Amino acid sequence: MNEGLGRHHKLESLLARVLDQGAWLASGVIAVGWTMVAGGWRASWVINSGVALFLLLPVLRVVIMLVVFLRERDYRFSAITALVLSIIVLGALLGIHMT
Amino acid sequence: MASGIFIVPVLVSFGGVGIRTAVAASIVSVIACSCGSAAAFLRAGLTNIRIAIVLETATTLGALTGVFLGGLLPPSVLFLLFAAILLLSARQMLVARQREAAPAAPLEADSADWATVLKLHSSYPEGSLGRPVHYRVHRVPLGLALMYGAGLISALLGIGSGVLKIPAMDTALRLPIKVSSATSNFMIGVTAAASGVAYFALGDINPLVAGPVAIGSVIGALLGARFLMAVSGERLRLFFVVVLLVLAVQMLLEAFGMHLGRRS
Secondary structure (H helix, E strand, O other), rough: OOOOOOOOOOHHHHHHHHHHHHHEEEEEEEHHHHHHOOOOOOOHHHHHHHHHHHHHEEEEEEHHHHHHHHHOOOOHHHHHHHHHHHHHHHHHHHHHOOO | OOOHHHHHHHHHHHOOOHHHHHHHHHHHHHHHHHHHHHHHHHHOOOOHHHHHHHHHHHHHHHHHHHHHHOOOHHHHHHHHHHHHHHHHHHHHHHOOOOOOOOOOOOOOOOOOHHHHHHHEEEEEEEEOOOEEEEEOOOOOHHHHHHHHHHHHHHHHOOOOOHHHHHHHHHHHHHOOHHHHHEEEHHHHHHHHHHHHHHHHHHHHHHHHHHHHHHHHHHHHHHHHHHHHHHHHHHHHHHHHHHHHHHHHHHHHHHHHOOOOOOOO
């Protein structure tokens, strides 16, 4: 954090790595699942796991930001990040509750 | 380039998929496509992650509203809304963004404004200058309100809604264009995840639709980036405008119960 007020260089490159590698992993799982389904296996759960990985990737990104803000003792941004996380969790809970 | 906007019209018109299933599948693709480009923007140092997380409180809340509102609205309203967003995208594509020379921001903004309190002002490396450019952030409350709307539309229609986020950031926060593009892209993933997780919990995501579409759009994004560099910008823009207009007409027809692409 040298130039400018709001840059987090280490966090930025960590998030870039997580998003990149996570996307490859999720794509790979979906591709394997799809191949299995095409081959006559009952493997739509594998595709579903890949889809879930994609959904969790941005959530993981928010969790990492929360950890970093807490470590930096930036409690205001920790609270903001925790709020985003709770809104996502709330959506999941409402969704489960309504089915 | 937002590919998400093409997925729902194509799935509905040619795939014979219901709009709810199409929207939920498209949301997964939106995340899939945003990951790669978000990573590239982060590496280039253009993303302002502090602005992103602040605005994400509004986009995720809007996304939840969109998921649950979507279950209440009749499909014809969704198709109409989709047509409107397609037309807006076409217009935005015709009128290229031209606001690089924004009026110089007052250096001594009142120190009590949100952006100063939250330390949102920052800098980004400008390649053409070879040094970092500093910028100030304005009107955060207005930005939050617009982002709530962008999140809602994103969840309702299964699009990244960069078409709404980027102008909101340009006009409300007065960010440099490169920073607003990068930061909008970064936010798209979390916004889509908020609605995607809710759609997943509701059981609206059909893996046999969402999986192939996600893989297809990742490959499409990779090939698209190469293709975009090889083709002249002006022709490409016209091509996209035409496609957007055709899809808008298609969505209008769907709204009024007329199906072109499929027999039934």
